[in-house]
Amino acid sequence: MQTIPPPVLVQTRPGHDAWGYENTWKQPLFDCCQSTKLCCLICWCCPCKSYGIYRRLGENCISWCWPMTLWSLRTKIRTLFRIQGSLCGDCAAVQCCACCALVQMHRELDLQGL
Numbered sequence: 001m002q003t004i005p006p007p008v009l010v011q012t013r014p015g016h017d018a019w020g021y022e023n024t025w026k027q028p029l030f031d032c033c034q035s036t037k038l039c040c041l042i043c044w045c046c047p048c049k050s051y052g053i054y055r056r057l058g059e060n061c062i063s064w065c066w067p068m069t070l071w072s073l074r075t076k077i078r079t080l081f082r083i084q085g086s087l088c089g090d091c092a093a094v095q096c097c098a099c100c101a102l103v104q105m106h107r108e109l110d111l112q113g114l
Contacts, residue, residue: 021084025104026111029093032103042102053105056114070094070101077105081112 033039042049050070054061057076063069071087071094078085093101 021078021082023081023083025078025083025108027104027107029097029100029104032097032100035103035107038106039099039103042106043099046099046102049106050102053102053109056109070098074101074105077108081108083108 027034032042051061053073054063057073057080059073059076063073071091074090074094075087077083078090093104
């Protein structure tokens with residue numbers, strides 16, 4: 001006779017959103033010159049570094065050829081690490097200062113161990 005395991009019960013604290021985004025970016029968007037070497041590499045060799053970020057996240061490496069896909073990559077990183085923000089904020093960050101956004105994403109992946 002086969003036994004059925006008891007159901008799993010997940011409880012959260014009252015008033016606590018289990019799916020909330022409680023983290024912030026480890027490096028602010030416009031603090032991109034903190035790492036001068038990385039900043040220069042991204043500014044002068046942007047395609048190479050963006051390809052590296054796509055590869056590190058397991059994305060299709062052809063995607064880096066289309067600049068409009070960069071905001072969705074930022075959204076993926078933000079969602080993966082439960083970072084506060086919005087789709088509009090991701091799109092604005094990438095469209096207004098793509099180099100700063102790339103530095104921020106690269107540093108976040110480094111600090112998160114990816």
